[in-house]
Amino acid sequence: MQIPTNLKHKPVFVAEDYANIDGRYAYDSDAQGLSLGLAQWNDRGRVDISAKVWRHTGEKWSRQSEELPLHRVLDLAILTCRAVHYIREESYRFPALYDPDTPQIDRVGLQGDAMTVEVCTGNDHICEDIALFRDALARDGDLLGERMQVLARLLADLGYHG
Structure with missing residues (x-):
């Protein structure tokens, strides 16, 4: 499943097959991908890098997706x-x-x-x-x-x- 690129977090590096290797949840995970990119909380003139776990409900990208500063x-x-x-x-x-x-x-x-x-x-x-x-x-x-x-x-x- 392809990670969205049109949201505030801007992916730069991605692991879009994360659901296949998500530990004990492999092949049955809502965590569909990981990304490192530009943080959604960036202000003008300041760019932070963040990591994001992308969750998908099976129908849509979940609001429970998590973004953390590196x-x-x-x-x-x-x-x-x-x-x-x-x-x-x-x-x-x-x-x-x-x-x-x-x-x-x-x-x-x-x-x-x-x-x-x-x-x-x-x-x-x-x-x-x-x-x-x-x-x-x-x-x-x-x-x-x-x-x-x-x-x-x-x-x-x-x-x-x-």
């Missing part, structure tokens, strides 16, 4: 990597899979400050939910691992070596 896409990738590392390498040490006295698991330095990564203790069902999160990561290990490997290779190709 730095937020990367911030989500950072958060994802840190959470996966925590679940794989640290959570097993705690009966509840986290330390209720110290829910913060990291501070990732960004632009002179830091992103605080922590377990959401405001979630009334955090003990159950963190276990479900761990189980979902284990179930989707191959699916996520493949994408992490591709991301690692692409970052290395760009010269970003830990």
